[in-house]
Amino acid sequence: VTAPEFDRLEHVIGRLLNVGVALCTVILAIGLVLWFAGSPFADPVIRTGLVVLIATPVTRILASLIDAVRRRDSLLVWSTAIVLTIMAATMLYSFGARG
Amino acid sequence: MTMSHVVLTILAGAGAGVLGALLGIGGGVFLVPFLNLVVGLPVQSAFAVSLITVIATSSVTSSDHERLTLVNLRLGMVLEIFTTVGGLAGVLFVNRVSDEVLRSAFASTLALIAVVIISRLGRRNITTDISADVGLLGGRYFDPDTGRQVAYRLRRLPVAFGASALAGFVSNLGVGGGVLKVPALNTWCGVPIRVAAATSSLMIGATAVVGTINYFMRGQIVLYLAAASVLGVLPGSRLGLRIAAYAPASGLKLLLASVLLAVSIVYFVRSGV
Numbered sequence: 001v002t003a004p005e006f007d008r009l010e011h012v013i014g015r016l017l018n019v020g021v022a023l024c025t026v027i028l029a030i031g032l033v034l035w036f037a038g039s040p041f042a043d044p045v046i047r048t049g050l051v052v053l054i055a056t057p058v059t060r061i062l063a064s065l066i067d068a069v070r071r072r073d074s075l076l077v078w079s080t081a082i083v084l085t086i087m088a089a090t091m092l093y094s095f096g097a098r099g
Numbered sequence: 100m101t102m103s104h105v106v107l108t109i110l111a112g113a114g115a116g117v118l119g120a121l122l123g124i125g126g127g128v129f130l131v132p133f134l135n136l137v138v139g140l141p142v143q144s145a146f147a148v149s150l151i152t153v154i155a156t157s158s159v160t161s162s163d164h165e166r167l168t169l170v171n172l173r174l175g176m177v178l179e180i181f182t183t184v185g186g187l188a189g190v191l192f193v194n195r196v197s198d199e200v201l202r203s204a205f206a207s208t209l210a211l212i213a214v215v216i217i218s219r220l221g222r223r224n225i226t227t228d229i230s231a232d233v234g235l236l237g238g239r240y241f242d243p244d245t246g247r248q249v250a251y252r253l254r255r256l257p258v259a260f261g262a263s264a265l266a267g268f269v270s271n272l273g274v275g276g277g278v279l280k281v282p283a284l285n286t287w288c289g290v291p292i293r294v295a296a297a298t299s300s301l302m303i304g305a306t307a308v309v310g311t312i313n314y315f316m317r318g319q320i321v322l323y324l325a326a327a328s329v330l331g332v333l334p335g336s337r338l339g340l341r342i343a344a345y346a347p348a349s350g351l352k353l354l355l356a357s358v359l360l361a362v363s364i365v366y367f368v369r370s371g372v
Contacts, residue, residue, distance in 0.1 A: 010172075014161075014162050020158055024155075024329070028329055031326050035105075036105075042322075046322040046323065049326065050325060054315065057157065060301075060305070061176075061179075075177065075235070076176055079177050083183050086180075086186075087308055093187075093190070094190065094316035097317065098318065
């Protein structure tokens with residue numbers, strides 16, 4: 001593992017996080033304004049903003065996985081794959097556990 | 100009434116964001132008591148709303164370029180296996196126990212956090228020999244406190260794994276969990292405080308995803324309050340990060356300990372545990 005390769009991944013991660021934050025800020029702000037106005041669209045808009053927020057770290061891990069596969073870094077490939085699997089398992093379990 | 104709650108929640112989110120970014124803890128420690136005791140949300144919903152803001156704090160504090168260069172990505176990714184497993188165990192726990200149990204679990208978590216930090220005040224473990232072999236998970240970084248390059252090697256990996264699993268478990272209580280990982284990584288595992296804090300704040304977002312997915316799927320996130328706290332936390336975290344750049348590491352630790360002890364005591368008294 002050389003330093004420049006890691007730097008590139010850091011740049012990608014930094015940009016992904018910035019885009020995720022900006023996008024969710026705009027959507028949530030619109031959602032909250034709609035909520036103040038009593039609009040029926042407030043809930044789905046806010047829900048979308050929250051999904052973008054949740055998806056941001058997940059996308060960051062996906063980017064790490066793609067980078068790790070390309071560099072054949074097996075430690076990172078396995079750890080990212082396991083983490084994504086646990087997230088998917090939680091989603092399936094909680095979907096089944098809802099009221 | 101709810102209107103003023105929204106405005107108050109934005110402000111509280113901003114305050115939690117500042118403190119969270121300043122201390123590397125995600126701000127949830129402050130938001131849960133606010134949402135539960137001031138706004139009057141049921142305890143699980145307070146955890147849920149607080150936890151989703153933890154993701155926001157993590158994304159903001161980690162996107163900073165200077166902080167990203169401090170992050171040890173390999174170490175963070177390996178530890179995330181343990182935080183997410185702990186997170187899933189926490190999901191099974193919160194979905195099964197009563198509100199009483201959740202309240203005492205939260206109060207105990209705060210007490211544990213305060214004790215951990217106070218017991219390690221004044222310690223500083225870093226290897227300054229830059230030619231040292233850093234091993235599979237160690238690394239090097241430039242320390243602004245001493246103006247020198249610092250190398251570090253991971254020691255006592257099981258401690259790091261255990262602390263990560265515990266941090267993942269308590270994330271379901273709306274807490275980032277960095278307050279447990281950072282001291283463990285610094286005191287026992289030899290990771291410099293700035294590296295531990297930067298790595299932890301990136302990890303916290305992924306860890307919080309597990310608990311948040313659960314609360315989201317079960318409909319326990321109060322949407323307008325979640326939007327309000329996230330919109331407060333985002334600028335708050337950015338501000339906290341700016342301030343943190345000028346505060347020395349030892350000052351950060353002292354502030355972290357005193358703030359947490361105060362919150363812990365308040366919560367113990369007011370929750371009547």
